[in-house]
Amino acid sequence: MRRIALALLLTLLPAAALDVEQVTVYGGNLSGFWRVMGPSSIGITLFGKTEWGPLRPSFCRIDHDGEGYGSHCFGHADSERQGRLETDGRRFHLAWGTMLARLVYDGEVTSATRFEGHFTGKLVGIPVTDPDLARGEKIALGNDTVDSAGKALVLRGILNGEAVAHEPALDAALVAARGLKLGQVETVNYLGRQYRPGVEDDNHPPDAEYLAAYAVEFKDGERLCWLHQDDDGTLAAFQCS
Secondary structure: OEEEEHHHHHHHOOHHHOOOOOOEEOOOOOOEEEEEEEEOEEEEOOOOOEEEOOEEEEEEEEEEEOOEEEEEEOOOOOHHHOOOEEEOOOEEEEEEEOOOEEEEEEEEEEEOOEEEEEEEEEEOOEEEEOOOOEEEEEOOOOOOOOOOOOOHHHHHHHHOOOOOOEOHHHHHHHHHHHOOOOOOEEEEEEEEEEOOOOEEEOOEOOOOOOEEEEEEEEOOEEEEEEEEEOOOOOEEEEEEO
8 A cells, every 4th residue: 555654745735724733742841853753654545544654763853932842854844833832731732734634743741852642644534543652852962973874064065055966856945055044054963864755655665764864053043954865966855944
């Protein structure tokens, strides 16, 4: 059965229809970089049964401003403000989409560095919850993780305005990353590899090593960046959010 990745499903929803629900989060400060084990996909069989893909690791950034928290993950539509969080308790409820197709994550902050919960798909108002527990673990930077992907210098060059051969579809993402106005790049920390969201089936799972993820600290802020270069050096995937 072919399944569609959660992030890809979000990108297929009309941008104007991405009504973001309010989220209440109880616990400490969630701002930072997170490694999340969550379902990679959701699909519906010919008989109407909803099936979830296996849990896979991915990286997300959570930030905070005067209005609350926002989450940023690779491939999500409207990644600048996908969700709203408010620090007035322990439980949280996060949702993206429309009344016809909605993804929901309900969970609980179990400590200052961990949360857990379940994803639910709502199709035409009918909820189906993934029984697997999706967990998040906050990443502590500065542990001198070896850059096994070897893309830190490439990323730093991109953010500093250097030209790089790339797929035309990445033009907007490159312009946005170079226009962040967060000051000088100070550190580029390798976080790890993650899969590229997309359509998958049982015989063709996503490439778990496709994307290299980096936490970038600027003089006036921070971002999470993902990239992939083909063997000839062409940038085939890129996002900073």
